[in-house]
Amino acid sequence: MTDSSTAGGGPRSHGPRWFLGLTAVAVVASVAVLALLVNIFERRQEAREPATRVVELNDTIDDPSVWGLNYPDQFDSFVRTVDQVRTRYGGSEAFPRTPTDADPRTFVSRSKIEEDERLKTMWAGYGFSKDFREERGHAYMLEDQTFTGRQASGQPGTCANCHASTVTAWLELGDGDLTRGFEVMNQMPYMEARTHLDQAVACIDCHDAETMELRVTRPAFIEGMAAYMAGRGVADYDVNRDATRQEMRSYVCGQCHVEYHFRGAEKRLTYPWESGLTVEAAYDYYEGIGFSDWTHAETGGGVLKAQHPEFELWSQGIHARADVSCADCHMPYQRVGARKVTNHHVQSPLLNVAAACQSCHNVAEAEILARAENVQGLTYRLRNQAMDAVVELTEELREAREAGVSDERLALARELHRRALFYVDYVEAENSTGFHAPQEAARILGESLDYARQGQLALRDADYRPKIAARPDGAQR
Ligand code: HEC
Ligand code: HEC
Ligand code: HEC
C-alpha cells in the first residue's frame, strides 16, 4: 500500500504533503468538534424548551388536540389510551357488542360480574350487581360512564368529577370560581351535567395552562388532603401550594383513583381520609357519620361499596415509602430524539416493563414480571378465600332472615358482615391485585376472612363476643 511505503520516508521529501495532511485533519477535526458543540447546544435548548408555542393556552381551552399543537410528543402518547391489551390480572380487553340506540358502544371491556358470580351476591340490591366491568383506558371514561347499566337508577352530576375534563365547565358554572362550579354540577342530575361535558380527562385537568406545572383541579382531593393533614397536625394544608413535585406526580392521579362517597343532600364528593389512608380510616369515617351505600337485599343490613382505592393502597406500600410515584410506573420517561419525555399513554406498567420497572430494577424482564405476577397470584388466592367466606355469611344471614330470626338477634352478624364485605371489596376494587402494597392487601383480606367467619359464629351463638382488631399503627399512613 502506498501509505505504508511512504510512512518511513524522511520528512524532508514528504514535508509539504505531511504538513498539509496534518492541517487538513486539524481543520476537519475542529469543524467536527464545533459541529458537535453546536449540536449539543441545540439539543440542550431543545430539551429545555421542548415545545414551540404555536397557540396561547388558557383555562377556556380544554381540547387536548389544541394543547397538542404545543406539545406534540406528549399528545402522541396521550391519544394511545384507546389501546386495550390484557395482562394476566389487569389491563383490559375489547369485546365487540352490537350497538343500540341506548348504548352505541361497539366495544366494551369484560364483565366482572359475569366472570365471577359471587360479586352479584356481594352487591345484591345495588347497581353493581347489574353492570360492572373491567376498567379500561382514559379515552373511554366518559362514554363508559354515560352508558353503564348503573345509570338506570339515576345518578347525580357528582359522578362526572372523575370521568371527564371538568375544569372549563366548572369555571363557567361557577362564574370563574372552580369550587362553586363543582358544587353546582354535583347537584345536577347526571344527564344534565353530561350536557356540559365533552371529553375525557385532558391536559387542563393536570396542568396549569400557562406554566405547564402539575396542578390538582379536584376540590374533593384538595379538601381530602387538607383533612388528612389536619389529622396529622398540619393546619391549612394546600396541595397546590405545599406538595413537592414528586408528590404531585401521584396527587394528580389521586384526584380520581380513590375511595369516595357523596356527602349529604348537596351530594358533595368527599374522600374519607380525616383519620388516615387505611381501610380502617375509611371504615371508621363511615361509621362516624352513619353512612351506608345501600341496604343489602339478602342480609337486610346497611352496607358499603368500596371503589378503586389505588391511591390509598399505594400509600401503604414499599414503593410509596421509597418515594416512587404513580407516574414513575404508569407514565415512565420515553426517549423522543434526544429528549426525555413523559409517556402519556397511561396503562398497565406490565405492558411496558422495560421503561416502567427496569429503569430502577436491574432484573431481567421475565423475572420482574414473575415477581409482580407472584404477588398478584397470591393476593388473588386470598381474595377468593375471603370472598367465599363473605358469600357464605351472606347466605346464612339470608336463611336466618327467612326463618324469621329477629333483627336484634341478627345485629352482630350484620355488623361483622358489613365490615368483612367492605374489607374484601377494598382489595377487590383496588385495581393492582395487591401489587401496590402486597403485605397490606394480604392483611386486609385476612381480616375480612376473620370477620366473615366471626359473623357465622355470631349466628350460631347468641353470646358470641366479637374480636375487632385494633387499628394498626407504626408505619401506617
Ligand atoms: C412501582 C410501580 C407502580 C406504582 C408506583 C403504581 N402502580 Fe399502579 N400498577 C402497577 C402494576 C404492576 C399494576 C398491575 C397491572 C396489571 O395487572 O396489569 C398496577 C395497576 C394499576 C391499575 C390497574 C391497571 C390495569 O391495567 O388493570 C391502576 C388504575 C393503577 N395501577 C393506578 C395507580 C395509581 C393511581 C398509582 C399512584 C397512586 C399507582 N398505580 C402507582 C405498578 C405501579
Ligand atoms: C372519585 C372519582 C370517581 C367518581 C366520583 C366516580 N368514578 Fe367511576 N371510576 C373511577 C375510576 C378511577 C375508575 C376506574 C377504576 C375502576 O373501574 O375500578 C372508574 C370506573 C368506572 C366505570 C367503568 C368500570 C365499571 O365499573 O363498569 C364506570 C361504568 C363508572 N366508573 C361509573 C361511575 C358512576 C355511575 C359514578 C357515579 C355514581 C362514578 N363512576 C363516579 C372514578 C370515579
Ligand atoms: C392525568 C394527568 C395528566 C394529563 C391528563 C396530562 N398530563 Fe402531562 N404530565 C403529567 C405528569 C405526571 C407529568 C410529569 C411532570 C413532572 O414530572 O413534573 C407530565 C408532564 C408533561 C409535560 C412536561 C414534559 C415532559 O414530557 O415531562 C408536558 C409538556 C405535558 N405533560 C403535556 C401534556 C399535554 C399536552 C397533555 C394533553 C394532551 C397532558 N400533558 C395531559 C400528567 C398529565
Ligand code: HEC
Ligand atoms: C379525572 C379522573 C382521573 C384522573 C385524574 C386519572 N384517572 Fe386513571 N382512570 C380514570 C377512570 C374513570 C378510568 C376508567 C375508564 C374506563 O374504564 O372507561 C381510569 C383508568 C386508568 C387505568 C386503566 C388503564 C387500562 O388500560 O386499563 C390506569 C392504569 C390509570 N387510570 C392510571 C392513572 C394514573 C397513573 C393517573 C395519574 C397520572 C390517572 N389514572 C389519572 C380516572 C382518572
Ligand code: HEC
Ligand atoms: C423509581 C424506581 C422504581 C420503579 C420505577 C419501580 N420500582 Fe420496584 N422498587 C423500588 C424500590 C426503591 C423498592 C424497595 C426495595 C429496596 O429499597 O431495596 C422496590 C421494591 C420492589 C419489589 C419488592 C417489594 C416488596 O414488597 O419487598 C418488587 C417486587 C418491585 N419493586 C417490583 C417492581 C415492578 C414490577 C415495577 C414496574 C411495574 C417496579 N418495581 C418499578 C423502586 C422502583
